[in-house]
Amino acid sequence: MAALNGITVPQLLRLIGTTDAPVLVDICTDSDFNEDPYLIPGAIRHTHKDVAGLKDILAGRPCVIICARGIKLGQGLAARLRADGIAAEYLAGGMQAWRDHPDTVRVPAAALPEPVDGASLWVTRHRPKIDRIACPWLIRRFVDPAARFLFVSPSEVLAVADRFGAVPFDVEGVAFSHQGENCTFDTMLDVFELHCAPLDQLALVIRAADTNRHDLAPEAAGLLALSVGLSRQFKEDQDQLAQGLLMYDALFRWARDGAGETHDWPGDRSA
Template identity: 40%
Template sequence: MWALLLTTLPTQPNAVRLRVWRALKAAGCASLRDGAYLLPETHAATLDAVAAEVSAHGGSAHVLLLAPRNDSQRDAVLRLFDRSEAYAAWGEAALSLQAQLATVADAGETALRRSWQQLAEALASLQRTDHYPGTAAAQAQQSLARLHQAIDARCSRGEPGAAQAQALPRLDRADFQARRWATRARPWADRLASAWLIRRFIDPQARWIWLPDDGRPLRTPRGAVGFDYDGARFSHVGPWVTFEVLARQFGLDGDPALQRLAQLVHGLDTGGLPLPETAGLAAVLGGLRQLHTDDDALVLAAAAVFDALLAAPASRPA
Protein backbone atom coordinates (compact mmCIF):
# COMPACT_ATOMS: atom_id res chain seq x y z
CA MET A 1 0.00 0.00 0.00
CA TRP A 2 1.25 3.47 -0.90
CA ALA A 3 0.33 7.03 -0.09
CA LEU A 4 -0.49 8.95 -3.28
CA LEU A 5 -0.25 12.71 -3.56
CA LEU A 6 -2.32 14.23 -6.38
CA THR A 7 -1.48 17.90 -6.71
CA THR A 8 -1.73 20.93 -8.93
CA LEU A 9 0.86 23.43 -7.82
CA PRO A 10 0.08 27.13 -7.61
CA THR A 11 1.49 29.13 -10.48
CA GLN A 12 2.96 31.64 -8.04
CA PRO A 13 5.10 32.13 -6.06
CA ASN A 14 7.98 30.22 -7.60
CA ALA A 15 9.58 29.78 -4.17
CA VAL A 16 6.68 27.53 -3.11
CA ARG A 17 6.97 25.41 -6.23
CA LEU A 18 10.71 25.02 -5.62
CA ARG A 19 10.20 24.07 -1.95
CA VAL A 20 7.62 21.46 -2.88
CA TRP A 21 9.86 19.97 -5.56
CA ARG A 22 12.80 19.79 -3.14
CA ALA A 23 10.66 18.20 -0.44
CA LEU A 24 9.39 15.51 -2.81
CA LYS A 25 12.92 14.82 -4.07
CA ALA A 26 14.37 14.66 -0.54
CA ALA A 27 11.65 12.21 0.51
CA GLY A 28 12.49 9.84 -2.34
CA CYS A 29 9.06 10.05 -3.96
CA ALA A 30 8.28 8.02 -7.04
CA SER A 31 6.40 9.79 -9.81
CA LEU A 32 3.43 8.21 -11.57
CA ARG A 33 3.11 11.26 -13.78
CA ASP A 34 3.37 15.02 -13.39
CA GLY A 35 1.45 15.91 -10.22
CA ALA A 36 1.14 12.32 -8.93
CA TYR A 37 3.72 11.21 -6.36
CA LEU A 38 4.07 8.06 -4.29
CA LEU A 39 5.63 7.05 -0.99
CA PRO A 40 5.19 3.94 1.13
CA GLU A 41 2.10 4.30 3.31
CA THR A 42 4.28 4.64 6.42
CA HIS A 43 5.54 7.97 5.04
CA ALA A 44 2.07 9.43 4.39
CA ALA A 45 2.72 12.23 6.91
CA THR A 46 5.44 13.58 4.61
CA LEU A 47 2.95 13.93 1.78
CA ASP A 48 0.36 15.42 4.18
CA ALA A 49 2.84 18.20 5.00
CA VAL A 50 3.49 18.89 1.31
CA ALA A 51 -0.24 18.90 0.58
CA ALA A 52 -0.86 21.40 3.37
CA GLU A 53 1.72 23.81 1.97
CA VAL A 54 0.34 23.50 -1.57
CA SER A 55 -3.22 24.16 -0.35
CA ALA A 56 -2.08 27.12 1.79
CA HIS A 57 -0.77 28.84 -1.34
CA GLY A 58 -3.81 28.31 -3.54
CA GLY A 59 -2.96 24.98 -5.16
CA SER A 60 -4.89 21.75 -4.88
CA ALA A 61 -3.60 18.63 -3.16
CA HIS A 62 -5.07 15.34 -1.99
CA VAL A 63 -3.35 12.43 -0.25
CA LEU A 64 -4.96 9.07 -0.98
CA LEU A 65 -4.06 5.44 -0.43
CA LEU A 66 -3.16 3.30 -3.41
CA ALA A 67 -3.33 -0.48 -3.45
CA PRO A 68 -2.30 -2.70 -6.41
CA ARG A 69 -4.91 -5.00 -7.91
CA ASN A 70 -2.39 -7.70 -8.75
CA ASP A 71 1.30 -8.59 -8.60
CA SER A 72 1.93 -7.04 -11.99
CA GLN A 73 0.72 -3.64 -10.81
CA ARG A 74 2.68 -3.99 -7.58
CA ASP A 75 5.89 -4.75 -9.48
CA ALA A 76 5.28 -1.81 -11.81
CA VAL A 77 4.99 0.58 -8.86
CA LEU A 78 8.07 -0.86 -7.14
CA ARG A 79 10.09 -0.26 -10.32
CA LEU A 80 9.31 3.44 -9.95
CA PHE A 81 11.30 3.40 -6.69
CA ASP A 82 14.32 1.69 -8.25
CA ARG A 83 17.60 3.40 -7.28
CA SER A 84 19.96 1.26 -9.36
CA GLU A 85 21.23 4.17 -11.45
CA ALA A 86 21.96 6.22 -8.36
CA TYR A 87 23.88 3.34 -6.78
CA ALA A 88 25.80 2.86 -10.03
CA ALA A 89 26.84 6.52 -10.02
CA TRP A 90 27.88 6.20 -6.37
CA GLY A 91 29.87 3.10 -7.28
CA GLU A 92 31.82 5.03 -9.92
CA ALA A 93 32.84 7.55 -7.27
CA ALA A 94 33.89 4.70 -4.97
CA LEU A 95 36.03 3.17 -7.73
CA SER A 96 37.67 6.54 -8.30
CA LEU A 97 38.68 6.75 -4.64
CA GLN A 98 39.94 3.17 -4.78
CA ALA A 99 42.19 4.17 -7.68
CA GLN A 100 43.56 7.11 -5.68
CA LEU A 101 44.84 4.75 -3.01
CA ALA A 102 47.48 3.51 -5.43
CA THR A 103 48.80 6.98 -6.22
CA VAL A 104 48.27 9.33 -3.25
CA ALA A 105 51.33 9.82 -1.03
CA ASP A 106 51.21 9.34 2.71
CA ALA A 107 50.84 13.09 3.13
CA GLY A 108 47.47 12.77 1.41
CA GLU A 109 45.84 10.89 4.30
CA THR A 110 43.63 13.83 5.25
CA ALA A 111 42.36 14.13 1.67
CA LEU A 112 41.70 10.38 1.49
CA ARG A 113 39.71 10.37 4.70
CA ARG A 114 37.78 13.47 3.64
CA SER A 115 36.92 11.81 0.32
CA TRP A 116 35.78 8.68 2.14
CA GLN A 117 33.59 10.76 4.45
CA GLN A 118 32.00 12.46 1.46
CA LEU A 119 31.27 9.03 -0.03
CA ALA A 120 29.74 7.89 3.27
CA GLU A 121 27.50 10.96 3.41
CA ALA A 122 26.44 10.50 -0.21
CA LEU A 123 25.55 6.88 0.47
CA ALA A 124 23.62 7.82 3.61
CA SER A 125 21.66 10.39 1.61
CA LEU A 126 20.91 7.81 -1.06
CA GLN A 127 19.81 5.26 1.53
CA ARG A 128 17.37 7.77 3.03
CA THR A 129 15.52 7.86 -0.30
CA ASP A 130 15.78 4.13 -1.01
CA HIS A 131 12.54 2.79 0.39
CA TYR A 132 13.04 -0.73 -0.98
CA PRO A 133 16.76 -1.47 -0.63
CA GLY A 134 18.08 -4.54 -2.39
CA THR A 135 21.33 -6.03 -3.60
CA ALA A 136 22.77 -2.72 -4.85
CA ALA A 137 22.36 -1.15 -1.41
CA ALA A 138 24.10 -4.05 0.33
CA GLN A 139 26.95 -4.02 -2.20
CA ALA A 140 27.45 -0.27 -1.75
CA GLN A 141 27.65 -0.65 2.03
CA GLN A 142 30.22 -3.41 1.64
CA SER A 143 32.25 -1.29 -0.80
CA LEU A 144 32.26 1.60 1.66
CA ALA A 145 33.50 -0.67 4.46
CA ARG A 146 36.23 -2.14 2.23
CA LEU A 147 37.40 1.35 1.28
CA HIS A 148 37.60 2.30 4.94
CA GLN A 149 39.70 -0.80 5.63
CA ALA A 150 41.95 -0.04 2.66
CA ILE A 151 42.56 3.52 3.85
CA ASP A 152 43.35 2.25 7.35
CA ALA A 153 45.70 -0.35 5.91
CA ARG A 154 47.55 2.36 4.00
CA CYS A 155 47.53 5.14 6.59
CA SER A 156 47.19 3.31 9.92
CA ARG A 157 48.69 -0.12 9.46
CA GLY A 158 48.21 -1.45 13.00
CA GLU A 159 44.44 -1.00 13.18
CA PRO A 160 43.18 -3.69 15.59
CA GLY A 161 40.71 -6.43 14.81
CA ALA A 162 37.61 -6.75 16.95
CA ALA A 163 37.52 -9.38 19.67
CA GLN A 164 34.43 -11.58 19.85
CA ALA A 165 31.45 -9.79 21.38
CA GLN A 166 31.24 -10.39 25.10
CA ALA A 167 29.89 -8.89 28.31
CA LEU A 168 32.16 -6.06 29.45
CA PRO A 169 32.73 -5.95 33.21
CA ARG A 170 32.58 -2.64 35.05
CA LEU A 171 35.95 -1.40 36.26
CA ASP A 172 36.91 0.87 39.15
CA ARG A 173 38.70 4.04 38.07
CA ALA A 174 40.65 3.97 41.34
CA ASP A 175 42.60 0.99 39.96
CA PHE A 176 43.79 2.97 36.93
CA GLN A 177 45.26 6.14 38.41
CA ALA A 178 48.58 7.79 37.45
CA ARG A 179 49.26 5.02 34.94
CA ARG A 180 51.25 4.92 31.74
CA TRP A 181 48.93 4.24 28.79
CA ALA A 182 50.35 2.78 25.59
CA THR A 183 48.91 3.00 22.09
CA ARG A 184 50.05 3.26 18.50
CA ALA A 185 51.86 6.40 17.39
CA ARG A 186 50.23 9.02 15.13
CA PRO A 187 46.78 8.52 16.65
CA TRP A 188 43.62 9.00 14.59
CA ALA A 189 39.98 9.35 15.67
CA ASP A 190 39.52 6.38 18.03
CA ARG A 191 42.91 6.73 19.71
CA LEU A 192 42.63 10.51 20.00
CA ALA A 193 39.15 10.27 21.48
CA SER A 194 40.15 7.42 23.78
CA ALA A 195 43.15 9.38 25.06
CA TRP A 196 40.86 12.32 25.77
CA LEU A 197 38.34 10.08 27.54
CA ILE A 198 41.08 8.50 29.66
CA ARG A 199 42.58 11.78 30.81
CA ARG A 200 39.24 13.61 31.18
CA PHE A 201 37.20 10.94 32.99
CA ILE A 202 39.37 7.99 34.04
CA ASP A 203 42.98 8.90 34.84
CA PRO A 204 43.67 12.68 34.94
CA GLN A 205 47.40 12.05 35.44
CA ALA A 206 47.69 9.62 32.51
CA ARG A 207 51.00 9.58 30.63
CA TRP A 208 51.35 8.33 27.07
CA ILE A 209 53.66 5.78 25.48
CA TRP A 210 53.65 5.88 21.68
CA LEU A 211 54.33 2.53 20.08
CA PRO A 212 55.69 2.37 16.49
CA ASP A 213 52.82 1.81 14.07
CA ASP A 214 54.87 -0.14 11.50
CA GLY A 215 52.53 -3.10 11.02
CA ARG A 216 54.51 -5.45 13.27
CA PRO A 217 52.85 -7.03 16.36
CA LEU A 218 52.92 -4.65 19.32
CA ARG A 219 53.94 -5.54 22.86
CA THR A 220 52.64 -3.60 25.83
CA PRO A 221 55.52 -2.18 27.90
CA ARG A 222 55.81 -3.58 31.44
CA GLY A 223 53.46 -1.83 33.84
CA ALA A 224 51.61 0.08 31.11
CA VAL A 225 47.96 -0.14 30.09
CA GLY A 226 47.53 -0.71 26.35
CA PHE A 227 44.65 0.55 24.24
CA ASP A 228 43.54 0.28 20.61
CA TYR A 229 45.80 -2.42 19.20
CA ASP A 230 45.68 -6.19 19.02
CA GLY A 231 46.53 -7.65 22.44
CA ALA A 232 45.91 -4.37 24.30
CA ARG A 233 44.02 -4.27 27.61
CA PHE A 234 41.36 -2.12 25.93
CA SER A 235 40.56 -2.45 22.21
CA HIS A 236 37.73 -3.22 19.80
CA VAL A 237 35.16 -5.75 21.06
CA GLY A 238 32.33 -6.98 18.85
CA PRO A 239 30.62 -3.92 17.33
CA TRP A 240 32.35 -1.44 19.67
CA VAL A 241 35.46 0.61 19.00
CA THR A 242 37.96 1.30 21.80
CA PHE A 243 36.30 4.57 22.85
CA GLU A 244 33.00 2.74 23.34
CA VAL A 245 34.67 -0.11 25.22
CA LEU A 246 36.35 2.31 27.64
CA ALA A 247 33.11 4.22 28.17
CA ARG A 248 31.19 1.03 28.90
CA GLN A 249 33.76 -0.50 31.23
CA PHE A 250 34.18 2.65 33.30
CA GLY A 251 30.44 3.39 33.54
CA LEU A 252 30.45 6.45 31.28
CA ASP A 253 28.07 5.14 28.63
CA GLY A 254 24.94 6.60 30.24
CA ASP A 255 25.86 10.20 29.40
CA PRO A 256 23.90 11.32 26.28
CA ALA A 257 26.67 13.71 25.23
CA LEU A 258 29.29 10.96 25.41
CA GLN A 259 26.93 8.65 23.53
CA ARG A 260 26.81 11.15 20.68
CA LEU A 261 30.58 11.47 20.73
CA ALA A 262 30.79 7.68 20.62
CA GLN A 263 28.67 7.70 17.45
CA LEU A 264 31.00 10.24 15.87
CA VAL A 265 34.12 8.28 16.79
CA HIS A 266 32.60 4.98 15.67
CA GLY A 267 31.67 6.45 12.30
CA LEU A 268 35.14 7.89 11.72
CA ASP A 269 36.93 4.74 12.85
CA THR A 270 34.92 1.90 11.33
CA GLY A 271 32.27 3.56 9.19
CA GLY A 272 28.53 3.86 9.58
CA LEU A 273 25.89 6.49 9.02
CA PRO A 274 27.47 9.91 9.60
CA LEU A 275 26.15 12.58 11.95
CA PRO A 276 26.03 16.25 10.89
CA GLU A 277 29.31 16.90 12.75
CA THR A 278 31.20 13.96 11.25
CA ALA A 279 32.75 15.66 8.23
CA GLY A 280 33.78 18.70 10.26
CA LEU A 281 35.40 16.57 12.97
CA ALA A 282 37.29 14.52 10.38
CA ALA A 283 38.62 17.70 8.74
CA VAL A 284 39.69 19.24 12.07
CA LEU A 285 41.42 16.08 13.33
CA GLY A 286 43.12 15.61 9.97
CA GLY A 287 44.36 19.20 10.09
CA LEU A 288 45.68 18.75 13.63
CA ARG A 289 47.65 15.71 12.51
CA GLN A 290 49.29 17.83 9.84
CA LEU A 291 50.09 20.63 12.30
CA HIS A 292 51.46 18.52 15.15
CA THR A 293 54.23 16.02 14.52
CA ASP A 294 54.59 15.44 18.29
CA ASP A 295 51.88 13.02 19.46
CA ASP A 296 51.64 14.50 22.97
CA ALA A 297 50.93 17.90 21.41
CA LEU A 298 48.46 16.30 19.01
CA VAL A 299 46.51 14.67 21.86
CA LEU A 300 46.44 17.96 23.77
CA ALA A 301 45.14 19.88 20.75
CA ALA A 302 42.52 17.23 19.96
CA ALA A 303 41.37 17.27 23.59
CA ALA A 304 40.22 20.87 23.15
CA VAL A 305 38.10 19.78 20.18
CA PHE A 306 36.46 16.95 22.12
CA ASP A 307 35.88 19.28 25.09
CA ALA A 308 34.05 21.65 22.76
CA LEU A 309 31.97 18.86 21.23
CA LEU A 310 31.02 17.63 24.69
CA ALA A 311 29.86 21.10 25.67
CA ALA A 312 28.03 21.82 22.39
CA PRO A 313 24.26 22.23 22.73
CA ALA A 314 23.65 19.53 20.09
CA SER A 315 25.28 17.00 22.43
CA ARG A 316 23.02 17.81 25.35
CA PRO A 317 19.33 16.87 25.64
CA ALA A 318 16.93 19.81 25.68
Protein backbone atom coordinates (compact mmCIF):
# COMPACT_ATOMS: atom_id res chain seq x y z
CA MET A 1 0.00 0.00 0.00
CA ALA A 2 1.27 3.47 -0.88
CA ALA A 3 1.90 6.00 1.85
CA LEU A 4 -0.18 9.16 2.22
CA ASN A 5 -0.34 11.06 -1.09
CA GLY A 6 1.03 8.02 -2.92
CA ILE A 7 -0.49 5.85 -5.63
CA THR A 8 0.52 2.25 -6.32
CA VAL A 9 1.41 0.79 -9.69
CA PRO A 10 -1.81 -1.29 -9.91
CA GLN A 11 -3.88 1.76 -9.01
CA LEU A 12 -2.22 3.91 -11.67
CA LEU A 13 -2.44 1.11 -14.21
CA ARG A 14 -6.24 1.18 -13.93
CA LEU A 15 -6.21 4.86 -14.90
CA ILE A 16 -3.83 4.70 -17.87
CA GLY A 17 -5.68 5.04 -21.17
CA THR A 18 -8.88 6.35 -19.59
CA THR A 19 -10.36 9.82 -19.35
CA ASP A 20 -9.78 9.63 -15.57
CA ALA A 21 -6.01 9.52 -16.02
CA PRO A 22 -4.16 12.32 -14.22
CA VAL A 23 -1.30 14.23 -15.78
CA LEU A 24 1.77 12.02 -15.47
CA VAL A 25 5.00 13.90 -14.82
CA ASP A 26 8.33 12.08 -15.10
CA ILE A 27 10.95 13.92 -13.02
CA CYS A 28 13.65 11.24 -13.10
CA THR A 29 17.09 12.80 -13.11
CA ASP A 30 18.86 12.87 -16.45
CA SER A 31 21.32 10.22 -15.31
CA ASP A 32 18.55 7.84 -14.22
CA PHE A 33 16.52 8.51 -17.36
CA ASN A 34 19.48 8.03 -19.70
CA GLU A 35 20.17 4.64 -18.13
CA ASP A 36 16.58 3.55 -18.84
CA PRO A 37 15.01 5.94 -21.40
CA TYR A 38 11.38 4.86 -21.19
CA LEU A 39 8.22 6.64 -20.12
CA ILE A 40 4.96 5.51 -18.58
CA PRO A 41 2.35 5.87 -21.36
CA GLY A 42 1.25 9.48 -21.67
CA ALA A 43 3.88 10.89 -19.31
CA ILE A 44 5.72 14.15 -19.89
CA ARG A 45 9.30 14.88 -18.83
CA HIS A 46 9.90 17.83 -16.51
CA THR A 47 12.59 18.84 -14.08
CA HIS A 48 11.74 18.90 -10.39
CA LYS A 49 13.50 22.25 -10.13
CA ASP A 50 10.94 24.12 -12.24
CA VAL A 51 7.87 24.10 -10.02
CA ALA A 52 6.41 27.29 -11.51
CA GLY A 53 6.69 25.94 -15.05
CA LEU A 54 5.06 22.66 -14.03
CA LYS A 55 2.18 24.48 -12.38
CA ASP A 56 1.58 26.34 -15.64
CA ILE A 57 1.44 23.03 -17.51
CA LEU A 58 -0.87 21.42 -14.99
CA ALA A 59 -3.27 24.37 -14.93
CA GLY A 60 -4.78 22.96 -11.73
CA ARG A 61 -5.25 19.41 -13.04
CA PRO A 62 -4.51 16.40 -10.79
CA CYS A 63 -1.14 14.77 -11.42
CA VAL A 64 1.09 11.88 -10.49
CA ILE A 65 4.77 12.61 -9.99
CA ILE A 66 7.14 9.87 -11.12
CA CYS A 67 10.77 9.63 -10.07
CA ALA A 68 13.16 6.70 -10.25
CA ARG A 69 12.30 5.09 -6.89
CA GLY A 70 9.42 7.06 -5.41
CA ILE A 71 11.51 8.52 -2.62
CA LYS A 72 12.69 12.09 -2.09
CA LEU A 73 12.09 13.68 -5.52
CA GLY A 74 8.64 12.23 -6.13
CA GLN A 75 7.37 12.64 -2.59
CA GLY A 76 8.92 16.07 -2.23
CA LEU A 77 7.49 17.53 -5.43
CA ALA A 78 4.06 16.02 -4.80
CA ALA A 79 4.05 17.60 -1.34
CA ARG A 80 5.20 20.92 -2.81
CA LEU A 81 2.34 20.94 -5.32
CA ARG A 82 -0.22 19.94 -2.70
CA ALA A 83 0.92 22.86 -0.58
CA ASP A 84 -0.17 25.06 -3.48
CA GLY A 85 -3.58 23.41 -3.75
CA ILE A 86 -2.87 20.95 -6.59
CA ALA A 87 -4.04 17.35 -6.22
CA ALA A 88 -0.66 15.67 -6.62
CA GLU A 89 0.38 12.12 -5.82
CA TYR A 90 3.69 10.33 -6.23
CA LEU A 91 4.12 6.87 -7.73
CA ALA A 92 5.10 4.45 -4.97
CA GLY A 93 8.30 2.71 -6.00
CA GLY A 94 8.74 5.05 -8.95
CA MET A 95 9.76 3.91 -12.40
CA GLN A 96 11.55 0.90 -10.98
CA ALA A 97 8.28 -0.44 -9.56
CA TRP A 98 6.45 0.28 -12.81
CA ARG A 99 9.15 -1.44 -14.86
CA ASP A 100 9.11 -4.53 -12.66
CA HIS A 101 5.34 -4.98 -12.59
CA PRO A 102 4.28 -7.77 -14.99
CA ASP A 103 1.27 -6.01 -16.57
CA THR A 104 2.75 -2.61 -17.42
CA VAL A 105 4.02 -1.22 -20.72
CA ARG A 106 6.51 1.57 -21.30
CA VAL A 107 7.02 3.88 -24.27
CA PRO A 108 10.59 4.25 -25.57
CA ALA A 109 11.49 7.92 -25.48
CA ALA A 110 13.36 7.57 -28.77
CA ALA A 111 10.09 6.71 -30.54
CA LEU A 112 8.39 9.98 -29.59
CA PRO A 113 8.14 12.57 -32.39
CA GLU A 114 9.80 15.94 -31.95
CA PRO A 115 7.22 18.40 -30.59
CA VAL A 116 5.94 21.31 -32.65
CA ASP A 117 4.99 24.27 -30.45
CA GLY A 118 5.00 22.09 -27.37
CA ALA A 119 3.20 18.95 -28.56
CA SER A 120 3.38 16.36 -31.31
CA LEU A 121 1.71 17.24 -34.61
CA TRP A 122 0.26 14.62 -36.96
CA VAL A 123 -1.32 14.75 -40.40
CA THR A 124 -3.44 12.32 -42.38
CA ARG A 125 -6.18 12.14 -45.02
CA HIS A 126 -9.42 13.97 -44.39
CA ARG A 127 -12.80 12.30 -43.83
CA PRO A 128 -11.47 9.67 -41.38
CA LYS A 129 -13.19 6.35 -40.82
CA ILE A 130 -11.42 3.75 -38.64
CA ASP A 131 -7.60 3.83 -38.49
CA ARG A 132 -7.57 7.63 -38.69
CA ILE A 133 -9.70 7.89 -35.55
CA ALA A 134 -8.27 4.88 -33.71
CA CYS A 135 -4.67 6.07 -34.10
CA PRO A 136 -5.32 9.57 -32.71
CA TRP A 137 -7.13 7.92 -29.81
CA LEU A 138 -4.09 5.72 -29.12
CA ILE A 139 -1.73 8.69 -29.31
CA ARG A 140 -3.86 10.93 -27.09
CA ARG A 141 -4.41 8.25 -24.44
CA PHE A 142 -1.01 6.49 -24.42
CA VAL A 143 1.63 8.66 -26.10
CA ASP A 144 0.97 12.40 -26.04
CA PRO A 145 -2.24 13.70 -24.45
CA ALA A 146 -1.67 17.11 -26.05
CA ALA A 147 -1.17 15.76 -29.59
CA ARG A 148 -2.86 17.63 -32.46
CA PHE A 149 -4.12 16.15 -35.71
CA LEU A 150 -4.46 17.70 -39.15
CA PHE A 151 -6.84 16.33 -41.78
CA VAL A 152 -6.09 17.35 -45.36
CA SER A 153 -6.64 16.16 -48.92
CA PRO A 154 -4.89 12.82 -49.60
CA SER A 155 -2.67 14.41 -52.25
CA GLU A 156 -1.41 17.03 -49.79
CA VAL A 157 -0.55 14.92 -46.73
CA LEU A 158 3.17 14.63 -47.43
CA ALA A 159 3.56 18.26 -48.47
CA VAL A 160 1.77 19.46 -45.33
CA ALA A 161 3.94 17.16 -43.22
CA ASP A 162 7.04 18.69 -44.76
CA ARG A 163 5.94 22.32 -44.46
CA PHE A 164 4.56 22.13 -40.93
CA GLY A 165 6.82 19.52 -39.32
CA ALA A 166 3.92 17.10 -38.82
CA VAL A 167 4.18 13.31 -38.73
CA PRO A 168 2.21 11.71 -41.60
CA PHE A 169 0.21 8.58 -40.85
CA ASP A 170 -2.14 6.15 -42.56
CA VAL A 171 -0.95 6.99 -46.07
CA GLU A 172 1.23 4.86 -48.33
CA GLY A 173 4.99 5.13 -48.14
CA VAL A 174 5.36 6.46 -44.57
CA ALA A 175 6.53 4.83 -41.35
CA PHE A 176 3.16 4.94 -39.62
CA SER A 177 1.02 3.05 -42.09
CA HIS A 178 -0.21 -0.43 -42.98
CA GLN A 179 2.43 -3.15 -42.85
CA GLY A 180 1.47 -6.34 -44.65
CA GLU A 181 -1.91 -7.48 -43.33
CA ASN A 182 -1.69 -5.18 -40.32
CA CYS A 183 -3.14 -1.69 -40.17
CA THR A 184 -1.66 1.57 -38.92
CA PHE A 185 -2.95 0.99 -35.40
CA ASP A 186 -0.90 -2.22 -35.28
CA THR A 187 2.17 -0.34 -36.49
CA MET A 188 1.80 2.22 -33.73
CA LEU A 189 1.51 -0.52 -31.12
CA ASP A 190 4.80 -1.91 -32.45
CA VAL A 191 6.69 1.40 -32.59
CA PHE A 192 5.54 2.65 -29.19
CA GLU A 193 5.83 -0.83 -27.61
CA LEU A 194 2.26 -0.70 -26.32
CA HIS A 195 1.34 -4.34 -26.76
CA CYS A 196 -0.80 -5.57 -23.88
CA ALA A 197 -3.90 -7.73 -23.64
CA PRO A 198 -6.59 -5.00 -23.94
CA LEU A 199 -4.85 -3.04 -26.70
CA ASP A 200 -4.11 -6.23 -28.64
CA GLN A 201 -7.78 -7.20 -28.33
CA LEU A 202 -8.81 -3.77 -29.56
CA ALA A 203 -6.26 -3.94 -32.38
CA LEU A 204 -7.80 -7.15 -33.67
CA VAL A 205 -11.22 -5.51 -33.98
CA ILE A 206 -9.76 -2.40 -35.61
CA ARG A 207 -7.72 -4.48 -38.07
CA ALA A 208 -10.74 -6.57 -38.99
CA ALA A 209 -12.91 -3.50 -39.59
CA ASP A 210 -10.24 -1.42 -41.34
CA THR A 211 -9.16 -4.17 -43.76
CA ASN A 212 -12.66 -5.61 -44.33
CA ARG A 213 -11.84 -8.98 -42.74
CA HIS A 214 -14.79 -9.29 -40.41
CA ASP A 215 -14.10 -12.99 -39.92
CA LEU A 216 -11.25 -11.99 -37.58
CA ALA A 217 -13.57 -10.43 -35.01
CA PRO A 218 -17.39 -10.35 -34.91
CA GLU A 219 -17.27 -6.84 -33.43
CA ALA A 220 -15.72 -5.47 -36.65
CA ALA A 221 -19.07 -5.07 -38.41
CA GLY A 222 -20.37 -2.94 -35.56
CA LEU A 223 -17.23 -0.78 -35.52
CA LEU A 224 -17.50 -0.24 -39.27
CA ALA A 225 -21.15 0.74 -38.98
CA LEU A 226 -20.48 3.22 -36.18
CA SER A 227 -17.46 4.66 -38.00
CA VAL A 228 -19.38 5.20 -41.22
CA GLY A 229 -22.25 6.73 -39.26
CA LEU A 230 -19.91 9.16 -37.53
CA SER A 231 -18.39 10.21 -40.84
CA ARG A 232 -21.88 10.97 -42.17
CA GLN A 233 -22.91 12.85 -39.05
CA PHE A 234 -20.10 15.42 -38.96
CA LYS A 235 -18.85 17.71 -41.72
CA GLU A 236 -15.93 18.93 -39.63
CA ASP A 237 -13.24 16.28 -39.15
CA GLN A 238 -12.20 17.72 -35.77
CA ASP A 239 -15.76 17.37 -34.48
CA GLN A 240 -15.85 13.79 -35.74
CA LEU A 241 -12.52 13.10 -34.02
CA ALA A 242 -13.82 14.43 -30.70
CA GLN A 243 -16.84 12.12 -30.80
CA GLY A 244 -14.79 9.21 -32.15
CA LEU A 245 -12.43 9.41 -29.18
CA LEU A 246 -15.38 8.72 -26.90
CA MET A 247 -16.27 5.66 -28.96
CA TYR A 248 -12.77 4.26 -28.62
CA ASP A 249 -12.75 5.06 -24.91
CA ALA A 250 -15.75 2.73 -24.63
CA LEU A 251 -14.14 0.08 -26.83
CA PHE A 252 -11.00 0.13 -24.71
CA ARG A 253 -13.02 -0.41 -21.55
CA TRP A 254 -14.82 -3.27 -23.31
CA ALA A 255 -11.49 -4.84 -24.31
CA ARG A 256 -10.01 -4.34 -20.84
CA ASP A 257 -12.94 -5.20 -18.60
CA GLY A 258 -15.93 -6.52 -20.50
CA ALA A 259 -14.98 -8.56 -23.57
CA GLY A 260 -16.48 -11.70 -22.06
CA GLU A 261 -19.79 -10.14 -21.12
CA THR A 262 -22.93 -11.06 -23.05
CA HIS A 263 -26.49 -9.80 -23.06
CA ASP A 264 -29.82 -11.55 -23.41
CA TRP A 265 -33.54 -11.07 -22.83
CA PRO A 266 -35.24 -11.39 -20.43
CA GLY A 267 -32.58 -10.22 -18.05
CA ASP A 268 -33.25 -12.83 -15.36
CA ARG A 269 -33.11 -15.82 -17.70
CA SER A 270 -31.11 -18.61 -16.10
CA ALA A 271 -28.20 -20.19 -17.93
